[in-house]
Amino acid sequence: MSLVRQIENYLKEILSEQTFLEIQRNELAEVFQCVPSQINYVLGTRFTPSQGYLVESRRGGGGYLRIVKLSWKKTEPDRLSDLFEVLSGALTQQEAEGVLSRLKEEEWLSNREYQLLRALMSREVLDMMDAEYQDALRAKMLQAALIALCRED
Amino acid sequence: MSLVRQIENYLKEILSEQTFLEIQRNELAEVFQCVPSQINYVLGTRFTPSQGYLVESRRGGGGYLRIVKLSWKKTEPDRLSDLFEVLSGALTQQEAEGVLSRLKEEEWLSNREYQLLRALMSREVLDMMDAEYQDALRAKMLQAALIALCRED
DNA sequence: TTCCCGTTTGTCAAATATGGTCAAAATTAT
DNA sequence: ATAATTTTGACCATATTTGACAAACGGGAA
DSSP: OOHHHHHHHHHHHHHTTOSEEEEOHHHHHHHTTSOHHHHHHHHHHHSOGGGTEEEEEEOSTTOEEEEEEOOOOSSSOTTHHHHHHHTTSOOOHHHHHHHHHHHHHTTSSOHHHHHHHHHHTSHHHHTTSOHHHHHHHHHHHHHHHHHHHHOOO | OOHHHHHHHHHHHHHTTOSEEEEOHHHHHHHTTSOHHHHHHHHHHHSOGGGTEEEEEEOSTTOEEEEEEBTTSSSOHHHHHHHHHHHTSOOOHHHHHHHHHHHHHTTSSOHHHHHHHHHHTSHHHHTTSOHHHHHHHHHHHHHHHHHHHTBOO
8 A cells, every 4th residue: 555545544543533633744754664745745635624634733843743633523513614615616536535535434425425426526427528617516516415415305 | 368358357256256356457467468558458348337347546656446346237237228328328407307216216316315416417516517518417427326326345 | 132053844846656548550250 | 351359559647755955943142
């Protein structure tokens, strides 16, 4: 398995039990025997706002990375507004998948529903359009999906 | 025996015991001493959705191919090809809804799944495109949806 | 206070590792 | 002989890994 995914899993494992986490970049790079900038790559591709994470950091002595996991649970919608914010714009396929897997994790979606939406928003399906429109459409689709899921009937 | 068939058999042998399989393209090409693109040929001719398989992949470091079995081999072939026939073209919103409610009747879709799909294929969501494209897209979406729902993994 | 320096993280682009596409060439079937 | 299928290879697209260099912070010296 690739390094990104190992590090991603490691961090997400921790975040499944805590709402945030603080760690030093160099220390983490040391654990995984990689260059420090690898860590930034992980954060930049796997812990984005559209995936429901917030990353803060500080340089210099006593520097650190802090990853905050925003709650999108229906029951405790801590930063649900962030989710809607995300959906007001455009989403690449990767970003959309990030949102979806998080929605699944937060139990907005069953596994079947997750696979369903993932397939519909894949590049393969949307490829008939220019990339910019694809991204805008994905956002609209997800909006519509959430609204549909909130129906009580 | 031709190379395609050897590779086909090899993969299907594995899939007779598992619902899906992940492998690296280069690795597989290495095993059969062929060019990597030969693998794509095998996948494209022997592992299509209508043959009961779906293929996903990822490029770059840690890339892979994933072949997933689909569970509609039990579905009557006639019915299936009818469905594909309908979905090969273009569908207006009305036509799409017709197909959807039929699928719901026949219990391919739960009510939630039905509502989801209906919302995603509505004119409201697709309105950013010209009508002709909308209809073509609906057909593609439905096709992808059916495939996704039949995944066995 | 201001400057300097060690410590720590950030950025960005190049190098590397995969898989995808397409069409020509070779082979096999009709 | 012709058509269909298979095999190959050149070129493309995308994801990851790495390293050189830049920027920010904090504490001590001037």
